[in-house]
Amino acid sequence: MQSPGILILDTGPIWELVLYNAVTQFRFASLRPSLTHFVSIEAYEHCGTFLASFRKRTTSASVVAQLYNFIRHTDKGGQRQLWELVYEEFRRMDMDEHVVKLLDMDLDLIARYGPTDVSLIEIAIRNFRQNPVILTLDSPLHSECGKARIRSRLLIEVCNPVS
Amino acid sequence: MSFDTKPGRGSERVKAWVYAILNPLIDSLRRETELLSTGNLSWRVHSRRCEYIRPITELIDPNQQPNLEDFLAEHPTFADRFRQHDSALGAIEKATAESVQLLLRSPSFQEQVKHSLANYEALLPHNPTYPDLLEERGKITEYVAEFLVNNTRSLPRHYTLYAFWKEYAEGFQPYSAGFDETKHQNVRGKARELRGISEQLRVDLEALRLTLVREYDIPAAPIDPTRNTYAENASPRFR
Numbered sequence: 001m002q003s004p005g006i007l008i009l010d011t012g013p014i015w016e017l018v019l020y021n022a023v024t025q026f027r028f029a030s031l032r033p034s035l036t037h038f039v040s041i042e043a044y045e046h047c048g049t050f051l052a053s054f055r056k057r058t059t060s061a062s063v064v065a066q067l068y069n070f071i072r073h074t075d076k077g078g079q080r081q082l083w084e085l086v087y088e089e090f091r092r093m094d095m096d097e098h099v100v101k102l103l104d105m106d107l108d109l110i111a112r113y114g115p116t117d118v119s120l121i122e123i124a125i126r127n128f129r130q131n132p133v134i135l136t137l138d139s140p141l142h143s144e145c146g147k148a149r150i151r152s153r154l155l156i157e158v159c160n161p162v163s
Numbered sequence: 164m165s166f167d168t169k170p171g172r173g174s175e176r177v178k179a180w181v182y183a184i185l186n187p188l189i190d191s192l193r194r195e196t197e198l199l200s201t202g203n204l205s206w207r208v209h210s211r212r213c214e215y216i217r218p219i220t221e222l223i224d225p226n227q228q229p230n231l232e233d234f235l236a237e238h239p240t241f242a243d244r245f246r247q248h249d250s251a252l253g254a255i256e257k258a259t260a261e262s263v264q265l266l267l268r269s270p271s272f273q274e275q276v277k278h279s280l281a282n283y284e285a286l287l288p289h290n291p292t293y294p295d296l297l298e299e300r301g302k303i304t305e306y307v308a309e310f311l312v313n314n315t316r317s318l319p320r321h322y323t324l325y326a327f328w329k330e331y332a333e334g335f336q337p338y339s340a341g342f343d344e345t346k347h348q349n350v351r352g353k354a355r356e357l358r359g360i361s362e363q364l365r366v367d368l369e370a371l372r373l374t375l376v377r378e379y380d381i382p383a384a385p386i387d388p389t390r391n392t393y394a395e396n397a398s399p400r401f402r
Contacts, residue, residue, distance in 0.1 A: 049320055052292070052294070052325065053292070093321055094323045
């Protein structure tokens, strides 16, 4: 059943999707050691089922900046191909993207968690009526969401659901 | 290979050819032939190019261009082989663009997409896991053309068109005939030609690498990649 809710994706899960495609579909074997969560096809498919269960998927412009930071540390020859995979994920998932201005974010939270995590929390707050869920692999963000009463899921739980 | 001054044992110059030129090319050509063997051209409507099959110079780190030029100066026959590869790739991209253009204009193909979409929408009330495709409507024809040209049999579960393609992919296969038959065969023929060129090029580059590492007594890859001063690999990799 598709949830009417909105799923907000952090950088880690998106990067993991990109890496998985790069390794399995396009044979970038050298990236395999960087895969931390999609260690089996089952893990990838559990995540796919979870992602597909949301009617809307979105992320923050800060996440895109973080993806850039990941990609620029890879070998130059393959960077365009990695960006193509990022575009592909965004296009094929019909991913939306929100911009959260620095001045709209709480200074204390920025100092503790950085602008990317805080922008995701802010997007959740702005879309509270749409039943938002943040998907991350970052435990501190997961606990902060708990304190702020925002639903969040860790990628590790999504990849290995308790049957 | 004809040197004015022959490099010595453990030559840094020869290492640069192996690590910055031969290794990334061999790796990329291996990937390229694997893709081509599955019928996946990695061709994209939006860029009108094969995204994961690239001209030779794009497979080399731009900072290593002088080493590429140096390599070609000593191995001039490979300059022709690289040109042959790139020309075959250009021919596929052009042929695919023409074939897809005709397919997109084909009334029977458009009708098939429309019909499948109508069927899919009729299924929605009975399949609550199926997403509606309101946002995708305008792009579906192009996506389907892309799936067909790349021989895409299935999609990851989280893609919006996953359920649509699962339901209708088989039905679209006969519409490979919706491609202009001659144009479609032309694309497949050129893909086979490129695969042959790439395979032979990889084999010859591997043979040259073996000769060089034996003759100059160097490892085929840097033993400690973190200390390698050459581009290690054209494929993406964390440093």
